[in-house]
Amino acid sequence: xxxxxxxxxxxxxxxxxxxxxxxxxxxxxxxxxxxxxxxxxxxxxxxxxxxxxxxxxxxxxxxxxxxxxxxxxxxxxxxxxxxxxxxxxxxxxxxxxxxxxxxxxxxxxxxxxxxxxxxxxxxxxxxxxxxxxxxxxxxxxxxxxxxxxxxxxxxxxxxxxxxxxxxxxxxxxxxxxxxxxxxxxxxxxxxxxxxxxxxxxxxxxxxxxxxxxxxxxxxxxxxxxxxxxxxxxxxxxxxxxxxxxxxxxxxxxxxxx
Amino acid sequence: xxxxxxxxxxxxxxxxxxxxxxxxxxxxxxxxxxxxxxxxxxxxxxxxxxxxxxxxxxxxxxxxxxxxxxxxxxxxxxxxxxxxxxxxxxxxxxxxxxxxxxxxxxxxxxxxxxxxxxxxxxxxxxxxxxxxxxxxxxxxxxxxxxxxxxxxxxxxxxxxxxxxxxxxxxxxxxxxxxxxxxxxxxxxxxxxxxxxxxxxxxxxxxxxxxxxxxxxxxxxxxxxxxxxxxxxxxxxxxxxxxxxxxxxxxxxxxxxx
Numbered sequence: 001x002x003x004x005x006x007x008x009x010x011x012x013x014x015x016x017x018x019x020x021x022x023x024x025x026x027x028x029x030x031x032x033x034x035x036x037x038x039x040x041x042x043x044x045x046x047x048x049x050x051x052x053x054x055x056x057x058x059x060x061x062x063x064x065x066x067x068x069x070x071x072x073x074x075x076x077x078x079x080x081x082x083x084x085x086x087x088x089x090x091x092x093x094x095x096x097x098x099x100x101x102x103x104x105x106x107x108x109x110x111x112x113x114x115x116x117x118x119x120x121x122x123x124x125x126x127x128x129x130x131x132x133x134x135x136x137x138x139x140x141x142x143x144x145x146x147x148x149x150x151x152x153x154x155x156x157x158x159x160x161x162x163x164x165x166x167x168x169x170x171x172x173x174x175x176x177x178x179x180x181x182x183x184x185x186x187x188x189x190x191x192x193x194x195x196x197x198x199x200x201x202x203x204x205x206x207x208x209x210x211x212x213x214x215x216x217x218x219x220x221x222x223x224x225x226x227x228x229x230x231x232x233x234x235x236x237x238x239x240x241x242x243x244x245x246x247x248x249x250x251x252x253x254x255x256x257x
Numbered sequence: 258x259x260x261x262x263x264x265x266x267x268x269x270x271x272x273x274x275x276x277x278x279x280x281x282x283x284x285x286x287x288x289x290x291x292x293x294x295x296x297x298x299x300x301x302x303x304x305x306x307x308x309x310x311x312x313x314x315x316x317x318x319x320x321x322x323x324x325x326x327x328x329x330x331x332x333x334x335x336x337x338x339x340x341x342x343x344x345x346x347x348x349x350x351x352x353x354x355x356x357x358x359x360x361x362x363x364x365x366x367x368x369x370x371x372x373x374x375x376x377x378x379x380x381x382x383x384x385x386x387x388x389x390x391x392x393x394x395x396x397x398x399x400x401x402x403x404x405x406x407x408x409x410x411x412x413x414x415x416x417x418x419x420x421x422x423x424x425x426x427x428x429x430x431x432x433x434x435x436x437x438x439x440x441x442x443x444x445x446x447x448x449x450x451x452x453x454x455x456x457x458x459x460x461x462x463x464x465x466x467x468x469x470x471x472x473x474x475x476x477x478x479x480x481x482x483x484x485x486x487x488x489x490x491x492x493x494x495x496x497x498x499x500x501x502x503x504x505x506x507x508x509x510x511x512x513x514x
Contacts, residue, residue, distance in 0.1 A: 163421075168439050169456070201469070244423050
C-alpha cells in the first residue's frame with residue numbers, strides 16, 4: 001500500500017545568536033511543537049541559522065576592502081564591503097550579470113555572490129557567509145541531536161539557488177551528514193527487465209527542495225524541517241556534499257547555457 | 258505550531274495502455290490504498306504513464322528515419338529510429354555529449370534526447386515521447402479527478418532531468434494545471450523589515466522533486482504521488498509550465514556552464 005513521508009516545518013525556534021547550540025534548540029522546538037525526533041528522521045536546516053550560530057557574519061563597516069573589491073564595487077554598483085566579502089569566499093569570479101557575481105567559491109560551489117546573503121540579518125550593514133565547512137556543521141548538529149535524544153538522524157544544510165536553464169529558485173544541499181547524496185539505479189532493471197543505464201538521482205537535493213516547501217521564506221521564520229518516513233535515505237558512508245559538484249569537463253551542458 | 262505536508266506514493270496502479278482513463282485509475286488506487294482525494298490535494302504524475310495513456314509511443318521498426326537521422330545515428334552510435342524520434346521532437350540540437358543529444362524541444366525545454374525515454378516501455382524497439390501538450394494533459398487529469406470526486410485538486414506532470422553544474426538527476430515539472438508555478442517574495446519584508454529583492458521560488462519544481470522521493474524509479478512502479486497539506490499552492494490563474502523556461506538572454510549563468 002501507499003508509501004508516505006511527511007515534512008514538518010518548525011516554527012518556534014528563537015532568533016539565533018553566535019554560539020547558540022542549534023541541536024538543543026531544534027530538539028526543544030520539535031518537542032514543543034509535538035513533532036518529536038524519531039530514529040530515521042532527517043533534519044533539513046536552512047544555512048542562515050547555521051551561519052549565525054557559527055558567527056559567519058561580517059559587518060561591512062568593520063572590514064577593509066582590498067583594492068580589487070573597491071574597483072569591482074565601483075564598476076558594478078555594489079558596496080566595497082559586500083564585494084570584499086565575495087572575494088574572501090570566491091576561488092574565481094566566473095561572470096558578473098547585472099549586479100550579481102557568479103563565482104566558484106573555495107568549496108567548489110558555483111553560486112551567486114559566493115553564497116553571501118543580506119536578508120534576515122539584523123544589522124543593516126551586515127551579511128552572512130555560508131558555514132565554513134557545511135558538512136562539518138551538519139555532522140555537529142547530527143551528533144548533538146543524537147546525544148540529546150538517543151535517536152539516529154541525518155542532517156542536511158541548504159541554500160537557495162538560481163538555476164541555469166530554468167526560471168525560479170529552489171533549495172539545494174550545501175552540507176550533509178548521515179544522509180545519502182545519491183541513489184544509483186545504474187545497472188538495475190526497469191518494470192520490463194531492461195537495464196536502466198543512466199538513472200542516478202540526487203536525493204540530497206530532492207530533500208532540500210522538499211523541505212523548502214515549508215522552510216522559512218520572507219518573514220516566515222521557519223528555519224528547520226523534520227522529514228519523517230524516509231529513513232532509507234540515512235547512510236553512514238561518510239558521503240560529502242562536494243560529491244554534488246559537477247566539474248566542467250563532465251558537464252554535458254557545457255557550452256549549452 | 259509546526260506546519261506539515263505529506264507525500265503518498267500510489268503503488269497499485271495497473272500497467273497503463275493507450276486510451277486509459279488516468280483520472281479514474283488514480284482515484285481508484287487512492288481509495289484502495291486508503292489515501293483518498295481531498296480538496297487541496299496536488300497529484301504529481303510521472304510523465305511516462307501520461308505518455309502511454311496518450312499513445313505517445315514510437316516503434317522504431319515502424320518509423321522511417323530521414324537522411325539526417327541516419328547520418329547522426331551513424332556518427333554518434335545510436336539507432337536511426339531513436340534519432341528520428343529526437344528530430345521529430347526537437348526544434349534545435351544544441352550539443353551532442355557522448356551519445357546524448359542535448360536539444361531544445363519544440364515546447365521550449367532544453368532537455369536530454371528531447372525527453373525521449375526507452376525505459377519502462379514494454380517492447381524492446383519502442384520509446385516514449387513527452388505528452389504532446391503536458392499542461393493540457395494535466396488539466397485533463399485534473400478535471401477528470403474533480404468530476405469523479407467533487408474535490409478541487411492540482412496536477413503536476415514531471416520528468417527526470419540531468420542538471421548543469423550539479424551532479425545527479427532530479428525531477429522537474431513539464432506540465433501543470435491548477436498549481437502555482439512560482440512564489441514571488443520580491444518586495445516582501447524579511448524578519449527584520451528589510452525588503453527581499455530577489456526571492457522568486459519555483460514551487461512547481463520543488464513539488465516535482467518532493468514527489469520523486471516516492472515516485473517510481475527503476476522497477477518500483479510508483480507513478481503517482483498525492484501531496485496533502487499544501488493547498489496554498491493551488492491556483493486558478495491558468496499558469497503554464499512554459500513560464501519555467503529560461504531564455505538564454507535572461508540566464509545569468511550564460512557562458513558560465
